[in-house]
Amino acid sequence: MPETAPLHIAFLLYPDVTQLDLTGPAQVLSRLGNVRLDLVAKTREPVQTDAQFTLLPTASFAEVRRTDILCVPGGFGTVAVMEDAETLAWVRQVADTAQWVTSVCTGSLILAAAGLLTGYRAACHWASREQLTWFGAEPVAERVVFDRNRVSGGGVTAGIDFALALTAAIRGEAHAKFVQLSLEYDPAPPFDSGSPERADAATIARYRAMVDKFAPGRADKVRAIAERLAHAAPPR
């Protein structure tokens, strides 16, 4: 590894996170070189993910007051976080001095609820993307979106593309290519159903029905959060 500046990465960890939103980028970014990575939650107790296992925080909010790269993953737990003042306050605090403020999937909605995407272009999970407009952010239908020091990935697996692009921005393209080869990232999806533009109507309908079943009223809740924020005092 050539000499590189030390970096700290903080991933926000919260209940019902989509674990691959976090573990995909964590795999890539752990190979930045001279990097320390933390999974940060309210406490160090295990945090339940959406995939039937927990993740163990490496630090609590109180232990991480600054970071170089903040990364906020998404998941069904997003809405609860958007309503949680303690978590939003931590996100704002570390974002304030971070070099890079980033998100994957519906993690973008958490950044938006923290007031951190107002006036920024951002990616998000396709099914929630338009909700960014309620927070004054501009949704973009791309896998990876850079806007000044905000970097965001689309839904779940886009976190890998996002993290490789961020690696290139930080350590250069040659290093990103090295990480890509190490992870044999030469994807070959067995089907062509990974976006609403490519999936068939029945598959899209089935996805929307699943969300309605497991997270009823989700969009309404997000809209209500946005409306409350619009009438609230600025976050700091």
Added chain:
Amino acid sequence: MPETAPLHIAFLLYPDVTQLDLTGPAQVLSRLGNVRLDLVAKTREPVQTDAQFTLLPTASFAEVRRTDILCVPGGFGTVAVMEDAETLAWVRQVADTAQWVTSVCTGSLILAAAGLLTGYRAACHWASREQLTWFGAEPVAERVVFDRNRVSGGGVTAGIDFALALTAAIRGEAHAKFVQLSLEYDPAPPFDSGSPERADAATIARYRAMVDKFAPGRADKVRAIAERLAHAAPPR
């Protein structure tokens, strides 16, 4: 979710696993429907991964004596597992009655050391793939390889392709497409450096130098394990 047969999935968890080898497939397979997923290790103590965080087992070897789907991930910890009789015995035991015996990345070498790939075609991380021949397995340079009830994925990120293909084999193509859409798996790698056929020579050389530095003599150790096994009595 339509009525589907219940399934149990057991992921082998061990120190220095490449966590995305496990967490990628776990994300996909957790969406099989009517599924219970376990991360199984020697004990329930946290297990260090390669990415600066631990994974917490959901069960110990003693607690899981059967499974429907066994999945063995890879990583720098592979060689130690290949030398560990207790782990290999557990792998053999659960594989014996599993419907599907699977691996990702260098997890294929663990299955091979357990005697479970002799006479089978299998995928593996590109840099270790040829080592399968030492165990009587046939290496295949593909992202996903099915051979009877053995299913294997190539390096790290191939675990996502592998898990979608396995999802289709178990629950049908429509379900796999639904999971793919839910994970927005429409990959767009920012560079074309994900396989040794596509990466440039300097990148390949840098990868090999990294392995030599962090896992010196790795190939020699694997070969020695294979030679010992060739002289050993059959595993059962």
